[in-house]
Structures are given as C-alpha cells and as structure tokens.
Amino acid sequence: MTNNNPIGLFDSGIGGTSIWKEIYDVLPNEDTIYLADSKNAPYGQKSKEEIIQLSIKNTEFLLNQNAKIIVVACNTATTNAIKELRAKYDVPFIGIEPAIKPAALNSEKHIIGILATQGTLNSELFHQTAEKYQNTKIIEQIGHGLVGLIENGEINSPEMNHLLHTYLEPMIEANIDYLVLGCSHYPYLIPQIKKILPNHIKIIDSGEAVARQTKKVLIESVGLSDKSKKGKALFYSNSNPKVLDDILQNKYEVIRKDF
Incomplete structure (x- = not known):
C-alpha cells in the first residue's frame, strides 16, 4: 500500500521535535509536517477541556495539510485528549505516554x-x-x-x-x-x-517506541511513501520561530503562522 501524504505531528511547543527526529530516522523518505503550538505552551497547567480543544485545533490544522496519520507528540495532550481525538476523527492517532x-x-x-x-x-x-x-x-x-x-x-x-x-x-x-x-x-x-x-x-523516554509504532501503523493500515529520496520536513510555529530554528540547527524550513 502506497500513500505519499505527510505524517503530521503536533506538540505544545518545540519539545515534540525529539519525537520527530526518531520518526525521521526510522522513516526518512516520509514527508512530515510538525506543528508547534508554542503560543499556548505549556499544556501541563491547563484544564483537560482546554487541552482537548487545543488538540482538536492542532489536529484540524494538520488534516487540512492532508496528514495521513497524526502523532500526538506531547505527553499531556496524549494522556488528556487522545481518546476524544480518536472518537472524533477517522485518521489514525499515535500517542506518547511516559515509558x-x-x-x-x-x-x-x-x-x-x-x-x-x-x-x-x-x-x-x-x-x-x-x-x-x-x-x-x-x-x-x-x-x-x-x-x-x-x-x-x-x-x-x-x-x-x-x-x-x-x-x-x-x-x-x-x-x-x-x-x-x-x-x-x-x-x-x-x-x-x-x-x-x-x-x-x-x-x-518514549521516542523510539513511538517511531516504531508509527511505522507499524503505516505499514498495516495507512501506507508508506514510495519516494526514493529524503522526505520534505515542514515546521510551523505560532510563536517566535527562533527557538524552533535553533533546536533544528537551522537545517529545515520553519514557517511562522497563526493558528
């Protein structure tokens, strides 16, 4: 099964790039879109209802970019919102829980x-x-x-x-x-x-396990990219993108966008 749509990832900020790196190592030919909701970081102090609403907003942004699978690269969002996300959307979700x-x-x-x-x-x-x-x-x-x-x-x-x-x-x-x-x-x-x-x-930490699970779900039910070259990586931030740029060592395109 082939599917060249991108893998979508979101986090309350830049931290989920640690998960993105693990996925990119395991699936280097996949296109990826990473969403850093830094404007609303940290999620850890927010109510469950706020976290669910932010997670829905992030998910819809990624679905509008044709994401074929969504990695909730945030422990707080996974533990508080992934059940609701799976009930609301048909796309597969990969969560991240403490190991x-x-x-x-x-x-x-x-x-x-x-x-x-x-x-x-x-x-x-x-x-x-x-x-x-x-x-x-x-x-x-x-x-x-x-x-x-x-x-x-x-x-x-x-x-x-x-x-x-x-x-x-x-x-x-x-x-x-x-x-x-x-x-x-x-x-x-x-x-x-x-x-x-x-x-x-x-x-x-959970990064390696999340990458393995993402690959497994793609193979079993979503489809892998058939591209032979390295996938394109796009990063979006709704706050100052400099910290995200620095974490990524200025190797990738970071787009400042309100969402």
Missing part, C-alpha cells in the same frame, strides 16, 4: 522516578498505567517551569540547573535506578540531567 512499562520491568530496585508535567501526572491514563505496576514504587515529580525555560531557549541557564537539582536530588535519595522522562521536551535536558544523576541511573 513506565520498560522502566518498571527492568528496574532491579523496583523504584523508578518520573519527571513529567502536572497535566500528565494528574491524568486518568497515567494512573491506569501506573496501577499495572504496583510492585514498583514510582516517585512522581512535576517539572514546574522546565517547559517554559526550554521554550525560551534557556536550556543551559542557571535557573534550569537549579530546578533540575531540586527535582532530581529527592529521587536520587529515594534510590531510583530508572528515570522516566514524561514530557517530549525533556530529552533536550538529558546532558544536564546526566551531570546530576549517578551513572547507574538509566534515563528512558
């Missing part, structure tokens, strides 16, 4: 930490997943302020370093051996996080 399962199954100490937004940690979907691993102690930490700093291009700022120490040191003291990054923005913090965590604590 609790592999962390819990591989943890030798049965103690794992999760750094995520308030919206993700408070969601019904997160609690349903966490309840499956009752023999594992899960240390939850809301990453207040992290997304805002990333969106402002302050990844290496003293404030970021202070917040990460504040959030991670109690997890170290609790003796975790896995840290789950429960927000698609957070993989951009891995270099700083590694400086704080002892070497034995493994860091895990």
Whole structure:
C-alpha cells in the first residue's frame, strides 16, 4: 500500500521535535509536517477541556495539510485528549505516554522516578498505567517551569540547573535506578540531567517506541511513501520561530503562522 501524504505531528511547543527526529530516522523518505503550538505552551497547567480543544485545533490544522496519520507528540495532550481525538476523527492517532512499562520491568530496585508535567501526572491514563505496576514504587515529580525555560531557549541557564537539582536530588535519595522522562521536551535536558544523576541511573523516554509504532501503523493500515529520496520536513510555529530554528540547527524550513 502506497500513500505519499505527510505524517503530521503536533506538540505544545518545540519539545515534540525529539519525537520527530526518531520518526525521521526510522522513516526518512516520509514527508512530515510538525506543528508547534508554542503560543499556548505549556499544556501541563491547563484544564483537560482546554487541552482537548487545543488538540482538536492542532489536529484540524494538520488534516487540512492532508496528514495521513497524526502523532500526538506531547505527553499531556496524549494522556488528556487522545481518546476524544480518536472518537472524533477517522485518521489514525499515535500517542506518547511516559515509558513506565520498560522502566518498571527492568528496574532491579523496583523504584523508578518520573519527571513529567502536572497535566500528565494528574491524568486518568497515567494512573491506569501506573496501577499495572504496583510492585514498583514510582516517585512522581512535576517539572514546574522546565517547559517554559526550554521554550525560551534557556536550556543551559542557571535557573534550569537549579530546578533540575531540586527535582532530581529527592529521587536520587529515594534510590531510583530508572528515570522516566514524561514530557517530549525533556530529552533536550538529558546532558544536564546526566551531570546530576549517578551513572547507574538509566534515563528512558518514549521516542523510539513511538517511531516504531508509527511505522507499524503505516505499514498495516495507512501506507508508506514510495519516494526514493529524503522526505520534505515542514515546521510551523505560532510563536517566535527562533527557538524552533535553533533546536533544528537551522537545517529545515520553519514557517511562522497563526493558528
């Protein structure tokens, strides 16, 4: 089955580009359209109803660009809105959830930490997943302020370093051996996080699993591109596109557009 329409992705901002990179590595011949709703970032402090409405708006933007599949490259939007999106639209949706399962199954100490937004940690979907691993102690930490700093291009700022120490040191003291990054923005913090965590604590996120699932759904029910050359990547932002440009190392076209 062949389908040359683009893969659509959206996030509350630039963080979902960490998911886009994983998908582009696995499916390099696919066209992609990425939507950064940075004007409304972060989603983690918003109500479930607000998150659903923003997710509908983002979805319709991508469907108007003929997206054949939509990747909700945002943990908060997935855990709060993907059920409603799947009920409303016929297009397949790929969600992103915190990687609790592999962390819990591989943890030798049965103690794992999760750094995520308030919206993700408070969601019904997160609690349903966490309840499956009752023999594992899960240390939850809301990453207040992290997304805002990333969106402002302050990844290496003293404030970021202070917040990460504040959030991670109690997890170290609790003796975790896995840290789950429960927000698609957070993989951009891995270099700083590694400086704080002892070497034995493994860091895990969902990007690779999302890319594999996207490929599987395309093969089984949507169709892959039959192009032999690298796919075209388009990026849209409704806020200052410079941070998105910087994250992408100015290699791709970033379009400033209100939506």
